[in-house]
Amino acid sequence: MAWWPRDKWVEMRSGTDCPMCADAHLPSNPASDLITKLSTSYARLARNQTAAGYCVVILNRHAAELHELEAGELAGFWSDVARVGAAIHAEFSPVKLDYLVMGHRAPHIHCHVYPQYEDDDPFLNVDISRGESILGGAEQEDRLRALRNRLRPD
Numbered sequence: 001m002a003w004w005p006r007d008k009w010v011e012m013r014s015g016t017d018c019p020m021c022a023d024a025h026l027p028s029n030p031a032s033d034l035i036t037k038l039s040t041s042y043a044r045l046a047r048n049q050t051a052a053g054y055c056v057v058i059l060n061r062h063a064a065e066l067h068e069l070e071a072g073e074l075a076g077f078w079s080d081v082a083r084v085g086a087a088i089h090a091e092f093s094p095v096k097l098d099y100l101v102m103g104h105r106a107p108h109i110h111c112h113v114y115p116q117y118e119d120d121d122p123f124l125n126v127d128i129s130r131g132e133s134i135l136g137g138a139e140q141e142d143r144l145r146a147l148r149n150r151l152r153p154d
Ligand SMILES: [Zn+2]
Pocket: 015, 018, 019, 020, 021, 022, 061, 062, 063, 107, 108
């Protein structure tokens, strides 16, 4: 398949029917659960916990590219991403955090914060769609609560 049809892509970029605008703020959606609202974003815990603590930080308004943000909002977004990384680090002790900003399927600025652990192969490219690890409700709730506590305002 080549790139999206031109008209479709123009619509997607503009935010028309954007799935992230529709559900980034909801307590739960098919992909993730809301941890908390941060200064410029929503911090969400992925439903598919293939790496413990895998989160997504989603800008709280529609924009497709980082260069479309003014400096303060851009700094705020990266600050939110770093805060989420710090919370994952403190709670789950990964050996490394990977930060993935893509958007070719959903052109709404978001960053996957994907922890790497001792038994992960550092030569494998991260594939966020690889594998399935859907936790039971209680275990997902425990992770949400733990990260929410660590992301409380000072
Ligand atoms: Zn959007």
